[in-house]
Amino acid sequence: MTEQNELERELRVLNFCNFDFLGFQTSDALRQASTDALNKYGCGSCGPRGFYGTIDAHLQIEEEISKFCHTDQAILYSDGASTCSSTIAAFAKRGDVLVVDEGVYEPLSTGVYLSRANVHWFRHNDVDDLERVLKELQATDKKLGRKPGAQRRFIVVEGLYKNLGTIAPLREIIALKHKYHYRLILDESFSFGTLGKTGRGALEEHNKRPMYDAEITTIALENSLGSIGGVTVGNEEVVDHQRLSGAGYCYSASAPPFTASAAVASLRLLKSQPELVQRLQANIRYTYKCLDKHKNSITHKAKLVVTSDSRSPIVVLQLERDSAYESAIMSGIMRECLHRGVAIVASTGQDASKSSHLRTELAPCIRITVSALHTKNDTDKMVNTLIDSAILVTSRYSLNLE
CATH class of the missing domain: 3.90.1150.10 (Aspartate Aminotransferase, domain 1)
Structure with missing residues (x-):
């Protein structure tokens, strides 16, 4: 057998390399939900959400995942990467402050750079270094006579770090967030469906509350839920602001209805089969x-x-x-x-x-x-x-x- 034939022959292997943590990508329920949606809506969604691109399947996944996460609302993006980058850039602008873990993966760091905010990095999962940064910023405020509320300020972390397989020490990070009066942007793309008793993610793992301990939470639908897209969950103001300021929401074609329907089917499986x-x-x-x-x-x-x-x-x-x-x-x-x-x-x-x-x-x-x-x-x-x-x-x- 030639080398080329050897490379081309079909291999049957044990799969330990994708992020389908719950095995939903091969679920018959997802296949059926996707097929039914394709037969009903067709494939495309015609345009951005605000321009003929919103279909009831999009509203359905937003409603169901916000209820599951115990938040007021959710907003659906057409892919997981733009969920992170668009959300950060929607809230942090030039002159605002982002304090970011050095270990964040590329979609988060892309959003950080797109924001044009003043960025301060702390060593990965190093709570002492995080507090050092926060103290230095506090000292700068005092020196300049600047009130803490003069800037929007966020700490940015992943619940479960994609590139490192480490888990954020959220208890300590959230304690510092409250102490120094910051907001927390938490990416749960890889912790959702994997951490916590019911799979609600790192917040549940650390017994913390959404919207209070983490004001803004982003979740990719492409891992545990076996679909395509992403959502940001939070209170009404967090979601409504992105409908006008989230670049990936305003300017990208909305998700095909069948991917939203597949995510709904996955979420229902997750709820019914803990x-x-x-x-x-x-x-x-x-x-x-x-x-x-x-x-x-x-x-x-x-x-x-x-x-x-x-x-x-x-x-x-x-x-x-x-x-x-x-x-x-x-x-x-x-x-x-x-x-x-x-x-x-x-x-x-x-x-x-x-x-x-x-x-x-x-x-x-x-x-x-x-x-x-x-x-x-x-x-x-x-x-x-x-x-x-x-x-x-x-x-x-x-x-x-x-």
């Missing part, structure tokens, strides 16, 4: 347990360490020590796992200097995503395959890792 969230969280615990059980092999033979939070369905592994060959090692592990029937993701790193929207350089890593559909046998196979592949690949670079 055991799906519990199953996902059980799978997450089992995955980390298996990795910890083989910790000696991973650390000493494969030279990998887990750097993500043990509650995160996004499992991140990095090299124990820096190496000039990190990117090659991660890519090699991914290819070897794929050859053995397991699909994972290798990030070869991203230099902040080469991107106008990322604050910090991302280290090369292996990323595994856990799903509610995985069985223990699936997880066992994945972990064993990962370890065997990592040992094989890193052995080629052993002299460079000592």
Whole structure:
């Protein structure tokens, strides 16, 4: 068989690489809801929401997700990335203040830069550094005789960080938010459906209240809900303001009705089957347990360490020590796992200097995503395959890792 034929042949692999945490993308209920919507409305939505683009399916998902999140209202965007970037830019303008975690992913950082606000960064998940920044801004206000209410001020964080698999320490962040009189913009795109007893996200995980502890919350529909699009939830003023100022809402074509209908079907499944969230969280615990059980092999033979939070369905592994060959090692592990029937993701790193929207350089890593559909046998196979592949690949670079 030629190399080209080898590349083209169909592979059946265990999927540990997408963000379909609850397995809704393959749900018969979503297929049926999407088919019914296509038959009723057709595919397109004709234009932006304010110009012949609003259909009852859009209003339905806005109403149902706002009720589920215990907020006054919700606003639907046609894709998850523009939800984050448009929401931030709608509220923060030139002269306002954004205090942003350095670990935020690109859609959030894009919104930060589009806002033209005064941006202050704090080290990832470092509450002490966050307070340092807030104190410095407070001292500047005092020096200039500026009242805190003279600017709109926001702290921007992710509930669950896509690139790092870490979870924001919301209790401490929210305490500082109230102490220094800031508003919180919280992205729940990856924590929604994965954290909290009923999957409501990081706020539920930390027993915090929407609209009070986090005034503005953005949620992508493309992960746990298995659809396309995104929503921002909050009080009436937060939502109404975006209907006039959210660029992705005002100028982009609205979401096709069938994607909104699919999101409604997913949300109803999530509400009626909370055991799906519990199953996902059980799978997450089992995955980390298996990795910890083989910790000696991973650390000493494969030279990998887990750097993500043990509650995160996004499992991140990095090299124990820096190496000039990190990117090659991660890519090699991914290819070897794929050859053995397991699909994972290798990030070869991203230099902040080469991107106008990322604050910090991302280290090369292996990323595994856990799903509610995985069985223990699936997880066992994945972990064993990962370890065997990592040992094989890193052995080629052993002299460079000592």
